[in-house]
Amino acid sequence: MKERSKNPTTKMVAKERIGVLFLRAREAYHEHPDRSNRYVALALRIAMRQRVRMDREFRRQYCHHCFTFLVPGQNMRVRVHRSTVVVTCGICNKKMRYRVVRPHDRNN
Ligand SMILES: [Zn+2]
Known part of the structure; x- marks a missing residue:
């Protein structure tokens, strides 16, 4: 099993990577839909390993x-x-x- 860092910046990096992967998934979809699915799988793996909650825009x-x-x-x-x-x-x-949810508390 890979090590799980105790450094809090690791989670920041993980979130950043998840963001990039979803961006790539979107870009790749038109030409390679299977590649998009691969990016999603990678993002999920990062989220699970670093125990970060994916932002709602990505979860959806x-x-x-x-x-x-x-x-x-x-x-x-x-x-x-x-x-x-x-x-x-x-x-x-x-x-x-x-x-x-109501428009004024959309950030959960
Ligand atoms: Zn399905």
């Missing part, structure tokens, strides 16, 4: 069941049901539900 960009990188209008479907956003993965057809 992949399927939580099959870990496919999700692109609106391409491989995902978004529906609003009452006050819940239901995202359906176009690959495994499973659903993820997100509660809609």
Whole structure:
């Protein structure tokens, strides 16, 4: 098993890397969708190893069941049901539900 650093900057670096990986996933999607999925897998591994919580903008960009990188209008479907956003993965057809929060406390 790889070492897990006690240095707090490691988590910062991990978050930064996750951000970069999602950026790359987005860029790669049009030409190499499978590469995007690979980037998601790498980002998840970094998050798990360094025990960092992924930011919400990233958590919502992949399927939580099959870990496919999700692109609106391409491989995902978004529906609003009452006050819940239901995202359906176009690959495994499973659903993820997100509660809609009030606009002024959006940062959790
Ligand atoms: Zn899926």
